[in-house]
Amino acid sequence: MPDLQELWNYLRDVFQNDLTPVGFNAWIKTAKPLAFRANEILIEVPSPLHKEYWEHNLATKVVEGAYEFAEIELTPIFLLPDQAQELQTKKPAEERSLTKAETPTFLRETHLNSKYTFDTFVTGKGNQMAHAAALVVSEEPGVLYNPLFLYGGVGLGKTHLMQAIGHQLLLSKPDTNVKYVTSEAFANDFINSIQTKNQEKFRQEYRNVDLLLVDDIQFFADKEGTQEEFFHTFNDLYNDKKQIVLTSDRLPNEIPKLQERLVSRFKWGLPVDITPPDLETRIAILRNKADAEHLEIPEDTLSYIAGQIDSNVRELEGALVRVQAYATMQNDEITTSLAADALKGLKLNGKSSQLSIAKIQSVVAKYYSLSIADLKGRKRVKEIVLPRQIAMYLAREMTDSSLPKIGQEFGGKDHTTVMHAHERISQALDHDQNLKDAILDLKNTLKN
Numbered sequence: 387m388p389d390l391q392e393l394w395n396y397l398r399d400v401f402q403n404d405l406t407p408v409g410f411n412a413w414i415k416t417a418k419p420l421a422f423r424a425n426e427i428l429i430e431v432p433s434p435l436h437k438e439y440w441e442h443n444l445a446t447k448v449v450e451g452a453y454e455f456a457e458i459e460l461t462p463i464f465l466l467p468d469q470a471q472e473l474q475t476k477k478p479a480e481e482r483s484l485t486k487a488e489t490p491t492f493l494r495e496t497h498l499n500s501k502y503t504f505d506t507f508v509t510g511k512g513n514q515m516a517h518a519a520a521l522v523v524s525e526e527p528g529v530l531y532n533p534l535f536l537y538g539g540v541g542l543g544k545t546h547l548m549q550a551i552g553h554q555l556l557l558s559k560p561d562t563n564v565k566y567v568t569s570e571a572f573a574n575d576f577i578n579s580i581q582t583k584n585q586e587k588f589r590q591e592y593r594n595v596d597l598l599l600v601d602d603i604q605f606f607a608d609k610e611g612t613q614e615e616f617f618h619t620f621n622d623l624y625n626d627k628k629q630i631v632l633t634s635d636r637l638p639n640e641i642p643k644l645q646e647r648l649v650s651r652f653k654w655g656l657p658v659d660i661t662p663p664d665l666e667t668r669i670a671i672l673r674n675k676a677d678a679e680h681l682e683i684p685e686d687t688l689s690y691i692a693g694q695i696d697s698n699v700r701e702l703e704g705a706l707v708r709v710q711a712y713a714t715m716q717n718d719e720i721t722t723s724l725a726a727d728a729l730k731g732l733k734l735n736g737k738s739s740q741l742s743i744a745k746i747q748s749v750v751a752k753y754y755s756l757s758i759a760d761l762k763g764r765k766r767v768k769e770i771v772l773p774r775q776i777a778m779y780l781a782r783e784m785t786d787s788s789l790p791k792i793g794q795e796f797g798g799k800d801h802t803t804v805m806h807a808h809e810r811i812s813q814a815l816d817h818d819q820n821l822k823d824a825i826l827d828l829k830n831t832l833k834n
């Protein structure tokens with residue numbers, strides 16, 4: 387989950403653009419985000435009239451905005467002040483977390499997304515083997531495939547499958563201690579524990595589990611201390627026959643700067659990849675989702691959407707959310723021509739699901755007569771630094787890749803480097819005509 391306040395700030399900006407000042411003051415300024423609850427965002431509004439207005443006119447924007455901001459699907463729930471009050475007094479500790487800063491470190495990220503179960507996972511050629519392995523692990527954790535290492539491209543269901551194991555295990559053995567964490571949260575928790583002299587608590591938290599799920603471990607690259615700590619966590623759990631499940635966008639030995647002893651441990655169990663779904667599976671995924679959301683969508687429209695997006699299930703689902711939001715805005719039924727209109731808008735964003743960071747690097751390198759190694763390297767000479775920053779800027783602007791992912795593709799750089807590059811180029815674009823021309827040229831080449 388993103389930080390609640392950051393998400394809310396983003397949504398406020400969206401509404402500020404969309405509404406008149408009077409409308410903004412009446413509806414938005416009077417609303418207050420309270421908390422996340424599973425896949426819901428709880429929002430307090432002052433009166434039944436406000437609630438009704440939000441539900442009919444603004445809720446769709448919250449769904450869309452949350453998706454744009456953090457690629458998550460949130461359902462807004464509007465509460466009147468007395469309902470909000472009741473909730474605040476009843477809530478368990480995990481749910482009281484309004485902001486990251488207020489959240490006790492070890493309570494963060496334990497939550498499994500209730501939608502990520504085996505029931506909602508559609509199997510097809512690309513994920514059959516991963517699905518079967520995950521099922522086995524959920525039935526007999528710590529026995530056969532330990533660790534289970536799921537790897538594959540962005541948005542192909544690794545997190546979903548990993549969490550499905552957690553749900554399944556909790557269903558069959560409710561006392562099981564399951565912990566889900568991203569590698570970044572693990573690293574943050576570890577660093578926090580050092581800073582607050584809470585290392586013992588950290589260890590207890592991570593080593594007293596029956597199932598440890600660590601997502602996106604490629605981001606361990608470059609984090610020496612965290613790797614060291616994870617090595618010990620891993621050994622403890624493994625020796626106790628506790629199950630470990632890891633995901634990554636690549637095989638262990640392809641993760642840069644991952645200690646050899648971790649690479650070899652990650653290969654002890656079963657590495658299994660997930661590849662992009664074929665058309666039939668994509669249609670089945672969309673159909674499932676449409677049913678779950680009670681959407682009436684004709685088959686040919688589902689096929690049309692599935693035909694548009696072929697390499698990333700998250701984007702596929704995003705397209706459906708977009709079509710749904712568009713239909714609500716137009717107050718129209720979902721048809722293929724409406725879907726085509728809605729998805730045209732998606733392309734107008736300038737982001738392309740097809741465009742890869744590698745392509746951007748190759749086009750920028752050629753444009754400036756540099757090598758791709760120069761762009762990915764660490765040389766600090768001006769002739770290389772500017773094109774490198776331009777390439778990072780374009781990767782941020784033209785793809786949906788996250789900052790850490792872009793950093794990774796640029797020779798394992800930190801996400802703050804990418805952020806800095808993006809800021810520098812954005813600012814320079816205000817006054818530097820040459821730069822403007824170059825970016826325009828590059829964008830045109832990349833779009834063709």
Ligand SMILES: Nc1ncnc2c1ncn2[C@@H]1O[C@H](COP(=O)(O)OP(=O)(O)OP(=O)(O)O)[C@@H](O)[C@H]1O
Pocket residue numbers: 502506507508509513538539540541542543544545546547602635671699700703
């Ligand atoms: N086979 C599937 N059946 C149903 N839903 C799926 C399937 N594969 C992926 N999804 C959905 O696609 C979205 C993205 O999946 P998920 O987050 O698990 O991908 P990921 O591989 O972990 O991506 P990343 O590399 O970005 O971490 C989720 O909403 C998930 O439920």
